[in-house]
Amino acid sequence: xxxxxxxxxxxxxxxxxxxxxxxxxxxxxxxxxxxxxxxxxxxxxxxxxxxxxxxxxxxxxxxxxxxxxxxxxxxxxxxxxxxxxxxxxxxxxxxxxxxxxxxxxxxxxxxxxxxxxxxxxxxxxxxxxxxxxxxxxxxxxxxxxxxxxxxxxxxxxxxxxxxxxxxxxxxxxxxxxxxxxxxxxxxxxxxxxxxxxxxxxxxxxxxxxxxxxxxxxxxxxxxxxxxxxxxxxxxxxxxxxxxxxxxxxxxxxxxxxxxxxxxxxxxxxxxxxxxxxxxxxxxxxxxxxxxxxxxxxxxxxxxxxxxxxxxxxxxxxxxxxxxxxxxxxxx
Numbered sequence: 001x002x003x004x005x006x007x008x009x010x011x012x013x014x015x016x017x018x019x020x021x022x023x024x025x026x027x028x029x030x031x032x033x034x035x036x037x038x039x040x041x042x043x044x045x046x047x048x049x050x051x052x053x054x055x056x057x058x059x060x061x062x063x064x065x066x067x068x069x070x071x072x073x074x075x076x077x078x079x080x081x082x083x084x085x086x087x088x089x090x091x092x093x094x095x096x097x098x099x100x101x102x103x104x105x106x107x108x109x110x111x112x113x114x115x116x117x118x119x120x121x122x123x124x125x126x127x128x129x130x131x132x133x134x135x136x137x138x139x140x141x142x143x144x145x146x147x148x149x150x151x152x153x154x155x156x157x158x159x160x161x162x163x164x165x166x167x168x169x170x171x172x173x174x175x176x177x178x179x180x181x182x183x184x185x186x187x188x189x190x191x192x193x194x195x196x197x198x199x200x201x202x203x204x205x206x207x208x209x210x211x212x213x214x215x216x217x218x219x220x221x222x223x224x225x226x227x228x229x230x231x232x233x234x235x236x237x238x239x240x241x242x243x244x245x246x247x248x249x250x251x252x253x254x255x256x257x258x259x260x261x262x263x264x265x266x267x268x269x270x271x272x273x274x275x276x277x278x279x280x281x282x283x284x285x286x287x288x289x290x291x292x293x294x295x296x297x298x299x300x301x302x303x304x305x306x307x308x309x310x311x312x313x314x315x316x317x318x319x320x321x322x323x324x325x326x327x328x329x330x331x
Contacts, residue, residue, distance in 0.1 A: 068172055068175075085277055097112060160274070229284045304317070
């Protein structure tokens with residue numbers, strides 16, 4: 001069967017119109033309009049760059065799966081609820097690309113027309129086998145297999161009866177200078193401790209996790225600057241590459257390349273399972289184009305100017321801030 005190809009353009013976001021760099025929850029109602037029509041109402045956005053995003057995931061998995069995929073105290077009940085949510089959203093949001101049906105009374109078949117892969121799942125949504133796949137290594141779980149069908153990274157946070165919370169699953173092939181292996185099993189506050197300016201938020205960590213799980217679905221945005229459009233910026237380069245070649249944080253005024261790296265993050269709580277799905281979709285906007293728009297240029301420059309010294313270090317901009325601002329203001 002011939003693969004389908006997604007043809008729609010990527011959604012477009014600019015989450016710094018207030019001209020400030022802020023560390024805050026910034027959660028808005030899921031489905032809020034940002035000018036992208038139906039895409040703003042989708043948890044999982046599929047666009048013309050699907051093949052590139054999938055290739056990046058397959059390369060990461062082939063390098064070392066455990067570097068990008070981890071789970072901890074991820075119960076069968078939670079795993080099944082998350083798998084069901086992902087499958088149901090994909091088939092509702094993109095019926096032209098995905099469908100699933102009952103195979104027998106106790107099993108399902110999920111099919112992607114984008115990859116031509118069929119996932120056979122049992123009554124608990126556990127992966128039994130895959131048809132049409134040449135992926136190596138073979139899929140380790142339902143979550144691993146489903147993550148390879150989408151353009152988002154996936155994290156799952158759980159809450160126990162005792163009130164503690166922990167990162168229970170993470171499939172992170174597009175990391176922005178953080179690591180699945182380092183974060184898995186940690187609670188919300190510990191996960192975010194390295195973020196400059198996070199202290200006020202971390203004092204409300206338990207309340208924020210409760211909001212993620214028990215409130216209506218939400219969307220938020222994060223952003224930074226990168227000197228390339230590589231999706232995978234794991235802190236540890238693949239074998240044979242130097243950190244300086246890999247990290248995408250070396251701005252050269254003589255050969256300026258700069259991109260606004262934007263993350264659209266969707267939070268979807270499952271109160272009955274005391275868990276929340278947290279998706280991360282990465283986009284790039286070329287700053288060469290942004291600087292031609294006077295409004296966007298002013299907002300971007302103001303946001304960079306507003307960063308604290310600690311935030312500049314955290315975002316990898318401490319050494320390049322002056323050169324970047326000079327370049328942005330040279331039209």
